Amino acid sequence: MKHRYFFRLGFVLLCLIPLVGAALRAQAVGEVFPSWTPGTMDIHQISTGRGNCSLLILPDGTTLLVDAGAQVGTSERWVTARPDDTRSPGDWITRYVRQMLRHDSAVRLDYALLTHFHSDHMGAVSQSSKASPSGGYKLSGITEVGEELPIGRMLDRGWPDYQYPVPLEDTMVQNYRIFVRWQSQQRGMRVERFLPGRKDQILLLRSPGSYPDFEIRNVVANGEVWTGVGSSTRQHIPPLADIPREDRPGENMCSAGFRLSYGRFDYFTGGDIPGVPSEGFPAWQDIETPVAQAVGPVEVSLMNHHGYIDSQNAFFVATLRPRIWILNVWDSAHPTARVYSRLQSSRLYPGPREIFTTHMHEANIKVIAGLDRLPSIHGHIVIRVAPGGNSYRVIILDDAKESYRVTSVHGPYEAR
Ligand SMILES: [Zn+2]
Secondary structure (H helix, E strand, O other): OHHHHHHHHHHHHHHHHHHHHHHHOOOOOOOEOOOOOOOOEEEEEOOOOOOOOEEEEOOOOOEEEEOOOOOOOOOOOEOOOOOOOOOOHHHHHHHHHHHHOOOOOOOOEEEEEOOOOOHHHHOOOOOOOOEOOOOOOEOOOHHHHHHHOOEEEEEEOOOOOOOOOOOOOOHHHHHHHHHHHHHHHHOOOEEEEOOOOOOOOOOOOOOHHHOOOEEEEEEEEOOEEEOOOOOOEEEOOOOHHHOOHHHOOOOHHHOOEEEEEEOOEEEEEOOOOOOOOOOOOOHHHOOHHHHHHHHOOOOEEEOHHHHOOOOOOHHHHHHHOOOEEEEOOOEOOOOOHHHHHHHHOOOOOOOOOEEEEOEOOHHHHHHOOOHHHOOEOEOEEEEEEOOOOOEEEEEEEOOOOOOOEEEEEEEEEEOO
C-alpha cells in the first residue's frame, strides 16, 4: 500500500508545480503581465480612449467581453486614442484579447454583452468604416471584434425586436443587427436578450462544478431592476404611454448591468445608467438608486456613465461603498468635479478607497484639484482576484504602446 501513498504524494506535488510557478510569476513592475491561471479571475478595463470595453476571464477560464466602444472622429474634448490612432479601437481590443487569452488553444469569447446602443459602447459606423469581406456589415467596435474572434453568445438589451423605448433604427444598430443575423446563421453565434433578475444567463462553461461560489446576477436593463429577492424584478420606468414625449427614457437609462460575485469578492458594472436627473425632470430618471438597493456593497465598481455629471449619486456611492472605483475615460468631463467629490466623501462611507482611471484628459487634470494624485490616471486597469475570491490586486498596464508591461501594482486588498 505504501507505494500507492507515494504515488499519490507525487501526484499532489505535480499538481502544485503550476501553482508555485504562478506565485513566482507574480506581477512585477516593468515585466509583461503574467498569463491568467485557473482559479484566478481577471477583470481588464481596456484603455483605447474611444469608449468602454472590459474583458473578464472568469475563474474557470470562461470569457466575457462587456462592450467594445469605438468613437469615430476627433475632438479637443476627447482624450487621445490609445495606444495611438494607427489602428481602430476594435482592432486594438482584439489584439489585447488575443494576448490575454494566449493560454487558450483556441481564443474565443464565450459571451459578449452590449450594455446599450451608443457608439462608445458598441462602435460607430461611418462612410470610411471597413466592410466585412463576407458578412455585409461594417467593422467597428463589437462587429470588428466579433469578425476576428468567435463569440459564443451575444447578449444585448434589445433582441429580438429592438423596439424599446423607441424603434432603434440608427445606422449603428442597423449594422449591428446585420452582424448578429450573419454571425448566428453562418458561425453559430447565439443571441439573447439580457434578462434582469436572472443568475443563470452568464454561467461558467468550462468547469462550473469547481467554483460553486461564483455567480453573475443580472441586475438591470431597460429600467427593469432586480429586487434583490430571488429572481424577481420590477419595472422602474413608468409605462411609456404615461410619460410625456419630452420625458421619455434615453438610451443611457436603459443600460444593462450586473453584479459578479466570487467568494467574498463582488464587482458591479452598469453601463451608463444615470442617478442624478436633470433639474425639472422626473425622479424615476434616477436608475442608480433602485440598482444600488439590489446590489449592496461591492469591492470594485466600474463608474456609471464614465463619472459624468448625472452619475454616482450619494445613495449609490454610500450603498456600493467600493474599495476600488474604476473609471473609463474618453472625454474631458470624465469625471466631473461634483462626482469626484462624492467619491472622496467619508460622510457617504468610511474608510479608504482608490480611484483608477484609464486615460485622463489633461484639461480635466488642470480643472479638478487632486486628480493628478490618484494612484493611476493612465493605463489598462486589471483587477486580478486570487483563487477563492478573498483578496485581489489592481495592476496597471502600459497603454502608451502595445507592450502589456506592468507599470504599477496596488494591494493586495482583502475582500469583505
Ligand atoms: Zn458611455
